[in-house]
Amino acid sequence: MKKFVYMDASASWLKNQSVIDAEVDFLANSYANAGRGICARAGLVDKKIMDARKTVAEFINAEPNQIIFTSGATDGLNRVVNILTSQPWYREMSTFAVSDLDHHSARLPWENLLHEGKIRQEFVCELDEDFNIKTDSIPNVDFLIITAMSNVLGNKQNVKEIVRVAREKNPNVITIVDAAQYVAHEKIDVKDWNCDFLCFSGHKIGADTGVGVLYIRDADKYYPEKFGGGMVSKVISGEESRWILYSSPEKFEAGTLPLTQIIGLETAIKELKNWNGGKDLTNYIYQELSKINSVKLLTKPDSPIISFVIDGMHVLDFGVLVGAHDICVRVGNMCASWIHKKLNIDGSIRISVGPWNTMDDAEYVIETIKGIVK
Ligand SMILES: Cc1ncc(COP(=O)(O)O)c(C=O)c1O
Structure with missing residues (x-):
């Protein structure tokens, strides 16, 4: 049978069988809505969601009431903007800073505010020769967006130090961390980092699509930006009805949650602890690629992902050729246009391994690439 190699983690x-089993078991045997019913089965679902929330909280060293379930990193990053701009203290005279490491989902929501005239100015933090944020370039701004790990270069930022320096510049700065890539490879410690918001997606660590996590440090301080069922403890009627909101997380989780996916996320987080990070495979692929003259590596040897370009070959052509050998890797701009602009290239090729990959897969990928570039 023809081999199919998926190296686009x-x-x-790809989903571990234990995640699939957990979701199927929940759907088949315990399904009910959460936060609404009072029958025993609904109570059991409430407990399962509470347990999953505790698992997520422990995973990033947060408290359960600081964990808000979203539909993914993009949803979380957009919700942060909407939450912040909905606060009574928000001023359109505010400023924000980004960096060229950002994914579109971290930066576009802020730039959109700029285009709509709802924020005053954007600053771009400088990168050093290793493409890490230069802390001395962090401006005095109201909001700072930090991409904890670039999805192109795989370099991790010293988030703790960046947050510390940003607070030196402005003690009231609000720091927003995009941990969508970091979460699969490095331990997150939100208490140590002391960031205000942090987002990631479940599907990039083995959970299903449709679930993500938004961490809010001072969750009780913020008024929600999204309204619906499950967030209000009491409606006070009068001429104008008023409501008493539940505290966090309920006040930020209007509507029915992606329950099945949350159950899968809990299992995925437990599974992630059993993975060695695929360093042996990544290292092998990196070393082999570095021997091919026409391959220009963009990532450093210690990066958990490998990005490169090939002299004289468009990345999309490479994607088609390698795809014809049933190898799935990512080619294009990776929704990270700014870093590609900075590198003066249109796009790149990215290989990223997951727990399902074997040395046999790695050898097959290298052998195929050698055949394509020869
Ligand atoms: C760094 C980074 N941030 C954010 C995202 C958005 O994640 P999602 O599409 O799961 O919302 C991605 C996805 O590739 C990413 O790599």
Whole structure:
């Protein structure tokens, strides 16, 4: 049988059987809505969701009431903008800073505010020769967006130090961390980092699509930006009805949650602890690619992902050729246009391994690439 090799973990993970089993078991045997019913089965679902929330909280060293379930990193990053701009203290005279490491989902929501005239100015933090944020270039701004790990270069940022320096410049700065790539490879410690918001997606660590996590440090301080069922403890009627909101997380989770996916996320997080990070395979592929003259590596040897370009070959052509050998890797601009602009290239090729990959897969990928570039 023809081999199919999936090495696009950074785009989305293949699902471990235990995640599939957990979701199927929930759907088949315990399904009910959460936060609404009072029958025993609904109570059991409430407990399962609470347990999943605790698992997520422990995973990033947060408290359960700081964990808001979203539909993914993009949803979380957009919700942060909507939450912040909905606060009574928000001023359109505010400023924000980004960096060229950002994914579109971290930066576009802020730039959109700029285009709509709802924020005053954007600053771009400088990168050093290793493409890490230069802390001395962090401006005095109201909001700072930090991409904890680039999805193109795989370099991790010293988030703790960046947050510290940003607070030196402005003690009231609000820091927003995009951990969509970091979460699969490095331990997140939100208490140590002391960031205000952090987002990631479940599907990039083996959970299903449709579930993500938004961490809010001072969750009780913010008024929600999204309204619906499950968030209000009491409606007070009068001429104008008023409501008493539940505290966090309920006040940020209007509507029915992606329950099945949350159950899968809990299992995926437990599974992630059993993975060695695929360093042996990544290292092998990196070393072999570095021996091919026409391959120009963009990532460093210690990066958990490998990005490169090939002299004289468009990345999309490479994608088609390698795809014809049933190899799935990512080619294009990776929704990270700014870093490609900075590197002066249109796009790149990215190989990212997951727990399902074997050395046999790695050898097959290298052998195929050698055949394509020869
Ligand atoms: C760094 C980074 N941020 C955000 C996202 C958006 O994640 P999602 O599409 O799961 O919302 C991605 C996805 O590739 C990413 O790599």
